[in-house]
Amino acid sequence: MEKCMKRILNYQIEKEWEGESAAAFLRAKGFSRHILTHLKQTEGGICRNGSRIWLSERLHFGDVLTVTFLEERSSENIVPVPMKLDIVYEDEDLLVIDKPADMPVHPSIHNFDNTLANGLAYYYESRGEAFVYRCITRLDRDTTGLLLVAKNMLSGAFLAEMGKRREIHREYLAIVTGKTEAEGTVDAPIARVEGSVLERCVDFQRGERAVTHYRTLEYRDGYSLVRLKLETGRTHQIRVHMKYIGHPLTGDFLYNPDYRLMDHQALHSHYLAFRHPITGERMEFTSQPPWQGLWEGREEDGEETLKSCHCSM
Structure with a gap:
């Protein structure tokens, strides 16, 4: 039986939010109307001090507001296929993957079972978890390197907005x-x-x-x-x-x-940096291209060139 993908967040209510509604607080945290609707429809989606509340209810200093995201169905029409994935980083909210060449990011008519989406579907199915595929930074089939995938509805929404604001x-x-x-x-x-x-x-x-x-x-x-x-x-x-x-x-x-x-x-996504959508921590990743050896005729010079190339323009 397929398990759900669950993400729980706890917020300690500060004095400035005394008497304000749960809805106002969560909107200020960036929760969209769509996400708030999802939480309202989730049993135990929004709780204060361990008890379920309505979004219109008022908060008080010292309260602990808990929001729980549950996703019980995986993305439809994505066939789980075992494949090697180079997962550079993973936590409860996101994945950073180093993609090889000849791997499409999304399934299509001619790429039904050979995509990153298929590999991730299998990866989570084997762990007994539902997984909705949300690729934030896409790469062409033969472009290699780093890309970002959201693991839940909230991180997906936040990262998508960050992408629009060019913060990735x-x-x-x-x-x-x-x-x-x-x-x-x-x-x-x-x-x-x-x-x-x-x-x-x-x-x-x-x-x-x-x-x-x-x-x-x-x-x-x-x-x-x-x-x-x-x-x-x-x-x-x-x-x-x-x-x-x-x-x-x-x-x-x-x-x-x-x-x-x-x-x-010969195109490689070499450098990826962003603020974590939930914690705000700065995340920074680098990846050397699979064709790095082509530039190491003078080994030390070539290696240094590639290692230093993510400096600001």
């Missing part, structure tokens, strides 16, 4: 063809290529604004190692922008099918 910071490493400028910014709108489901292009008439910042870390043998930060999050943004300025990613089947260096696009 990511940096990428890429190998591109040719010698790039020392640094630069590409501000060019991106649209879907007419007649294509997948391919994107720069289009100043139909496109949505897209901004990418890059800095060159090293140039070697006709290729540049670059570090990139995004102001916007358009589909294929880095891949399209680097091609647009004449430096497409090596190994990119869609925009530069040149496989002399590697058999998939």
Whole structure:
């Protein structure tokens, strides 16, 4: 029998909230109307000092307000499939995963049982826990590196809002063809290529604004190692922008099918930083690309270049 995913939070009521309603307090903590409705419909969802209360009831200094999130059903239409997952960090609220190449993030018509979602469904099923899939930072199928997954409704909502406010910071490493400028910014709108489901292009008439910042870390043998930060999050943004300025990613089947260096696009989510959605603690993670060895012809120089590349632009 499938168990539920449970998350319990306790709040000690301070003097400033004396006489205020439970609803006002939780809204101030960032709880949305949707989340409050879920709590109202959950048995024991909102309790004061161990007893269930209504959201309209008043709080008093020293009270302990307890909220309990229960999710008893897993995401539908996601088949649990055993697979190796590189889980960098996990707690009650979130996961940070280092994704390999050739792994889609979400199931689709042509990717039904080979995605990160399938692997996580199996991971939690094997632990006897329900799991609703909430991927916060998505990566293309062949983009490697760090991504963020929420484990419950509340952390999912908070992290989604943080993403909209650009409070989740990511940096990428890429190998591109040719010698790039020392640094630069590409501000060019991106649209879907007419007649294509997948391919994107720069289009100043139909496109949505897209901004990418890059800095060159090293140039070697006709290729540049670059570090990139995004102001916007358009589909294929880095891949399209680097091609647009004449430096497409090596190994990119869609925009530069040149496989002399590697058999998939050389794009890696290298750095991820954010405030924990519940505790507020600063979380910071780095991951070295699987193709790091390509830049270690001079081993010490190459290693130092990659280790230091998450510094501020």
